[in-house]
Amino acid sequence: AQKITQTQPGMFVQEKEAVTLDCTYDTSDQSYGLFWYKQPSSGEMIFLIYQGSYDEQNATEGRYSLNFQKARKSANLVISASQLGDSAMYFCAMREQGNTPLVFGKGTRLSVIA
Amino acid sequence: EPEVTQTPSHQVTQMGQEVILRCVPISNHLYFYWYRQILGQKVEFLVSFYNNEISEKSEIFDDQFSVERPDGSNFTLKIRSTKLEDSAMYFCASKEAALYNSPLHFGNGTRLTVT
Numbered sequence: 709a710q711k712i713t714q715t716q717p718g719m720f721v722q723e724k725e726a727v728t729l730d731c732t733y734d735t736s737d738q739s740y741g742l743f744w745y746k747q748p749s750s751g752e753m754i755f756l757i758y759q760g761s762y763d764e765q766n767a768t769e770g771r772y773s774l775n776f777q778k779a780r781k782s783a784n785l786v787i788s789a790s791q792l793g794d795s796a797m798y799f800c801a802m803r804e805q806g807n808t809p810l811v812f813g814k815g816t817r818l819s820v821i822a
Numbered sequence: 823e824p825e826v827t828q829t830p831s832h833q834v835t836q837m838g839q840e841v842i843l844r845c846v847p848i849s850n851h852l853y854f855y856w857y858r859q860i861l862g863q864k865v866e867f868l869v870s871f872y873n874n875e876i877s878e879k880s881e882i883f884d885d886q887f888s889v890e891r892p893d894g895s896n897f898t899l900k901i902r903s904t905k906l907e908d909s910a911m912y913f914c915a916s917k918e919a920a921l922y923n924s925p926l927h928f929g930n931g932t933r934l935t936v937t
Binding site (some may be wrong): 738 | 823834853855863864865866867870872877911913915920922923925927928929930931933
């Protein structure tokens with residue numbers, strides 16, 4: 709079974725609009741962490757935001773926020789005021805209990821339109 | 823800001839040849855990883871390394887793969903006899919601590935092309 713599911717292979721958003729990238733996860737652990745990474749066309753992996761399973765508040769980092777719904781096992785990334793430079797692949801990832809490796813979803817390609 | 827450095831950025835090799843991919847993790851990090859990404863696909867875990875030994879490896883990391891930390895700064899991935907299906911982007915990553923919220927810091931990757 710997939711640990712991380714990203715159901716949107718591609719998304720388009722108008723510049724300056726907000727966009728939500730979906731991520732659902734599967735784990736039986738009580739303690740886990742959720743991460744989002746951005747991969748521009750140049751190929752590097754850039755860490756964006758983290759949400760812990762015990763965090764009561766949704767994580768925010770600048771224009772990025774995480775809509776964490778624990779009961780639904782979803783951790784959607786919200787990008788506000790989209791910019792052309794936000795065009796990239798976005799990967800959701802999870803670390804389960806202990807020091808296990810990050811497991812990634814298949815990614816969502818976001819295209820920001822002027 | 824400190825970063826993970828990978829060399830070379832692109833490596834072309836013939837099938838059956840050995841390749842060594844090199845990485846310099848962030849200096850105060852303790853946990854090291856190799857991931858790979860076949861073109862257009864998701865990022866897959868290969869191996870993790872801590873305290874000079876492999877702590878976990880995936881099914882992909884078979885006998886043709888090995889990792890080494892030959893000195894205090896470098897972390898290498900060796901593929902003994904490359905196959906066409908080894909063509910991928912290989913990412914080295916490191917993290918500082920064994921905490922849930924400790925993110926992986928990735929290098930810019932080495933694109934390996936096996937012909």
